[in-house]
Amino acid sequence: MSELHKFLFEGLPVRGMIVRLTDAWREVQARRQEEAWPWPVVEMLGEMAAAGTLMQSNIKFNGALIMQIFGEGPVKVAVAEVQHDLSLRVTAKVIGDVDANARLPDLVNVNGRGRCAITLDPKEKAPGQQAYQGVVPLNGAGGEKQQRMSDVLEHYMRQSEQLDTRLVLAADANVAAGILIQRLPADGEGNLAKAAGDLEDQLEHFNRIATLTASLTRGELLELDVETILRRLYWEEKLLRFEPQTPRFACTCSRERVAGMIRGLGREEADSILAERKEIEVGCDFCGLKYRFDAVDAARIFLASTDQPPVSSSVQ
Structure with a gap:
């Protein structure tokens, strides 16, 4: 130990x-x-x-x-x-x-x-x-x-x-x-x-x-x-x-933090990635977890109401 x-x-x-x-x-x-x-x-x-x-x-x-x-x-x-x-x-x-x-x-x-x-x-x-x-x-x-x-x-x-x-x-x-x-x-x-x-x-x-x-x-x-x-x-x-x-x-990564990073990219950049790859995948360099966001998840991220967390996609 x-x-x-x-x-x-x-x-x-x-x-x-x-x-x-x-x-x-x-x-x-x-x-x-x-x-x-x-x-x-x-x-x-x-x-x-x-x-x-x-x-x-x-x-x-x-x-x-x-x-x-x-x-x-x-x-x-x-x-x-x-x-x-x-x-x-x-x-x-x-x-x-x-x-x-x-x-x-x-x-x-x-x-x-x-x-x-x-x-x-x-x-x-x-x-x-x-x-x-x-x-x-x-x-x-x-x-x-x-x-x-x-x-x-x-x-x-x-x-x-x-x-x-x-x-x-x-x-x-x-x-x-x-x-x-x-x-x-x-x-x-x-x-x-x-x-x-x-x-x-x-x-x-x-x-x-x-x-x-x-x-x-x-x-x-x-x-x-x-x-x-x-x-x-x-x-x-x-x-x-x-x-x-x-x-x-212990790793401090989370789906909410990744969503915040995608929000920081901007709607146009996120839509461009989705059009090309059908989903946004972000991997954590520290722990290896992969977070995936589809078009529905991305739409939730950019809703005017930011108090609703993104849901539904998988974490691997």
């Missing part, structure tokens, strides 16, 4: 969390209707799913965290979306061949113009409220192409939250996993009352724990259970543990 564990280092200004996506990650891949993603894309999407889950659990936010990687390469866009209850979905648009040994720059940053966007989309928006989005390049400070997803996201968190962060990610076809360690701000956490010293001392504590975290290998992160990992890394530290959470796969 997929699991996420959050913890604090007692008396130190450091918090952490670790996630292992198992059944949730395998269902993401099983839902894909087209041919399976190439292995390097699977690895990238798994790391995005793990990272998105960690980042969502790290904030108090009632809405969706949407991570998008886009640029130039065979992967035109990759998306991981995690809701506040840790339900998640993942997809990617791949065009062209992917080399078996391709890394992040080869997939989405061939010409150095790749970007990572993190969007926080509130579940219930107040009037005039917009989703918040932060964007960082897939290049390092010196312009070099970053080779790992963790480097990109550490940069994002330092820039957006202004907190030192260490992130380790790994994924294969069965498990997507990650561990995140972050230095807490000087105020605002109860256990910080025990933390002595100035900023230099706090940084020293964080750097020591970050170094321990970075020693975790890809194989260990994928193969070992949470308890074993925490014991091996932090056996000299006292951890304050919280109740684990259970991430899961």
Whole structure:
């Protein structure tokens, strides 16, 4: 079962969390209707799913965290979306061949113009409220192409939250996993009352724990259970543990949302598709469901009274 564990280092200004996506990650891949993603894309999407889950659990936010990687390469866009209850979905648009040994720059940053966007989309928006989005390049400070997803996201968190962060990610076809360690701000956490010293001392504590975290290998992160990992890394530290959470796969697509998309196309475009194909078929890239609308359904969509939902057609 997929699991996420959050913890604090007692008396130190450091918090952490670790996630292992198992059944949730395998269902993401099983839902894909087209041919399976190439292995390097699977690895990238798994790391995005793990990272998105960690980042969502790290904030108090009632809405969706949407991570998008886009640029130039065979992967035109990759998306991981995690809701506040840790339900998640993942997809990617791949065009062209992917080399078996391709890394992040080869997939989405061939010409150095790749970007990572993190969007926080509130579940219930107040009037005039917009989703918040932060964007960082897939290049390092010196312009070099970053080779790992963790480097990109550490940069994002330092820039957006202004907190030192260490992130380790790994994924294969069965498990997507990650561990995140972050230095807490000087105020605002109860256990910080025990933390002595100035900023230099706090940084020293964080750097020591970050170094321990970075020693975790890809194989260990994928193969070992949470308890074993925490014991091996932090056996000299006292951890304050919280109740684990259970991430899961879930898709937010619906017939009503698809109807809204068709309404956005306009009546003329919808009629043109119906004349050519007899029905409008829209497939969800995340879960594989296909929504079909015939001429009667389309007419209902464009009725002046919009409080009557479309009915009758099948969902496959």
